[in-house]
Amino acid sequence: MSKKQSYYVQSDLIFLFILFVCVSLLSVYNAQQLEQYDGNNFVFKQIIWFAVGVCIVAAIQFLDLEQLYKASALIYGIGVLVLIALLVAPESIADRVNGAKSWFQFPGLSLQPAEFTKITTILFLAATISRHKTKHAVSSLKTDSLLLFKILLITAVPVFLILQQPDFGTSMVYLFIAGMLIILSGISWKIISGLILLISAIGAAALGFVVKFTDLAKELLGKQAYQVDRIMTWFEPSQPSNDASWHFDQAYMALGSGQLFGKGMDALQVSFPEAQTDFIFSVIGESFGFIGSALVIFLYFLLLYKLVTIGLNIHKHSPFGAYVCFGFLSLILVHAFQNIGMTLGIMPVTGIPLLLISYGGSSILSTMIGLGIVYRVAVEHSIQSDYLFK
């Protein structure tokens, strides 16, 4: 293997990825044994998605980070256009699923654009932050405010569009990523703490208003009044159980029944909907027990650690690359924590997949694209450091 080729073998990333693929395929296989969605071979499809994903990762390695940096604005623009297209698309290709217009549906293929625009938004945010930092080497409150404004504006556009679908959970993911990047972009603590205070104040006021004047709040929200009910259920845990919570209870029971060692392959006893997607962690818990589930959590921890390391190492050479890493880190973090937390009953129930494990073309492909770019950043770092130490 030549020196140049060896840059492209990031063995720890590859090793982590293979572990994730194994976990994903095993748990999707187990979920499939519940036979709730007869006639669908999820494992086979998931293998295809991973295979396509690997090709994409490989293809991305041919790109230069500089090229990505320059094209980021364009890519972001395309992403926003796709989101607009989704909203205006006829129902024949974008029918509502569970009341939300989130999917393009073509024969044999469904795509969720919001998954992909996560990556395009991260790219443009990273590019914007690094451009800003080169331009304003010395930061002041003024420049920091400007950067904050840019970040918020870039995030606001897709968030607004996604709220129209409406998909509350996914837009929260965007806000979380933006928040993480704001903190890591070096914006002064003064501004950040001010921002946090402001948001907390508004949030608390809004919450207080809803709780105190529930009826008025519903009137103001009109058609979105059910959101108020959602909030109210946090405060009234003894609500009679409806279908959704019955499904959750089933998944929760399944997870718990895995106990320390799990039930092994092909031995699930409890069926619940969305076992192969949003509630995949319950399948992992039932199949592989506390030990297996804890290992999966640790696997995410390792991935996050790796992303932090890459970002930290490269940020001197390529702030853009570093911020891409941090954006991707935020994405993985929020999905993993929210999804697992939801399954464990400490986070509210939202339809957010467990990235790299849950079955689903859109989430797998978009995550692989993100991973591909991070991989390219890691390769870049290897090249740079090699060059430096020569």
Next chain:
Amino acid sequence: MEKKKKKKAQLPFRLNILFFVIFLLFSVLILQLGVVQILNGEDFQKEIDRTVQDTTKIPVPRGKIYDKNHDVVVDNKPLYSITYTPPKGVQAKDRLDVAKDLAKYISMDSPEVLEGITDRNKREYWYLENKEEAVGRLSDEAKEELDDTDEYNETLKLITDDEIDDFTKEELEVIAIKKELDKAYSLTPQIVKNENVTPEEYARVAEHLDELPGINATTDWIREYPYGNTFKSMLGSITTQEEGILAEKEEYYLTRGYSRNDRVGKNGLEEQYEEVLRGRKEQIQYTTDKSGRVLDSKTVVQGERGKDLVLTIDMEFQEKVDQIVREELNTALTQYSNPELEDALAVVINPQTGELLAVSAQHYDKKEKEFQNAAYKTLYDSHLPGSTIKGATVLAGYESGVITPGQTFYDRPLNFRSSPTKGSWRNLGVVNDLDALRMSSNVYMFYIAMRMGGKYSFEQNDRLIFTEDNYFQEMRNYFKQFGLGVKTGIDFPYEETGLVGETKPDSLLNYAIGQYDTFTTMQVAQYVSTIANDGYRVRPHFLKEIREPYPSENSLGPVKKSINTEVMNRIQMSQSHIERVQEGFRQAFQSPGGTGYSYYGDKDYNPAGKTGTAENEFFRDGKLIKTINLALVGYAPYDEPEMAFAINVPKLGTQSNQHSINHAIGERIMDAYFDLKEERDKEKNEENEE
């Protein structure tokens, strides 16, 4: 420089903090994972392993009813039937899916079914098919104010008439099927279609059972009556599946393992012998896990169809009696002036065993201008019996000691101060007890009554004052020994005991000649049987035997239980006194001067009996209407009675040239009975010779 250095350190510092936060967050996840899986895991597993056992009861065919000669009176006609047993927790949407699938295999397009579809059925269908649109129409305020049920009802209202107007025939069929499915209770079979299921439909459904959750193809049955309306009102009927168990006896049925949609006997013998006819349902126990999957099913109780009844009724004879009563009623209606006449009643019983041989009442419906079988009237309607009960009066006289056999009285009209004059149908002169029965002397009975009241000396224009206090009670108690004024004990869900009048001296005289309290024809039949049967009062009954269900369709199984003759009591009177009355009855029919002599004097089956005419006056619209009841009791043969009968035809006209309908019916019934007997004996002999 210092400033720059600070900047450089900024990112790693923030990253470290961030990474520490990530570490904390993930620790929380691991901690909670431990709580859920290690601390509570065992409880969850227990919850999963907990299974639920449910028992489904599958109805069995009802027992059949046979007559005395083992001819089928009530049969079960098997029907192909499509049933639906909903699994637990099934939703309206699921039922709609099943209905749509089922509609591919069966047709539900008979006019009655399609007409049975209500507006609401259509709206519910439209709602399920267009749920989002329907729900969207309801204003947010309304959604907030109303509870789920009201919200649903409001939403249904918002569906316009146009939208539910133009369903295709296919859609209407789906609606009709869904309507049936909606009626089902969880885990209890409900019949979706059982009339006109063709063998093709049955086969198609049976083939596709695996696509139709809860649907089953079975055989059901309906009651069939080979004799049409004959005796039907006594046989009774059963409820439909919609009616289910009788609401007023709901607890009774539910504690006996009935389902709400079970068909039960709702009147007549079907109700009386419900316990026998119902059979034992097959019980299948399903073990399901928490998610409703069936893990195991086993038959815990083997089903057995209902036991069969064999009746004492001879249907051929019953048909003849019905015909006789109907024809004579028709004669009285068409050839004589009888504007009030509606009913004619007759009961034929074996006096020794209490077996009822024929129970007939014909009712002429003046509006519909048709005769109806109304046999139940022999138990439900009570009438003045007239002189037919004089046997009981004479026996009461003997027993109370006011007369002895051979006692004579002078029969002429008795004048009372301040009450109407009372006499016999004509002045009979000196009569003894036998003459009194033979010629039907009222005056003789008046003397018995007066003596029982303590009045032994009578002068014309005497005031009617009794010295005994409980004279009326004493007389009624004697009558009750014959079954007059009490329940006969018949095996039927209901029987009337008759009207009881006030107790006055004058009334006792009327009571003694059958002109006061009213009795049902069944009570009178029991009374004459008691006299025919040497004083033994037997319980009249329709049921002869209970037979075990037999595996083969059309033959009777072994006898499970035979109904024996049950003597309810023996009257107090001595055998010699009873024989005296029997002789009086014989003379009434067979001696010259007897009130029935002209009809029965030449009969070789030696009948005995007593005629009766009662004045039956009533007010209608403030106007007194005078009618008479013609009655007859009797038995034959005199020395070894095998049949006894009671006949009453109320509300005939009072004119003198009246149709003697009681005799016409009585003579023909006895003739028919003995002719049929002869015929049967001949057949039997021929069979034996072969």
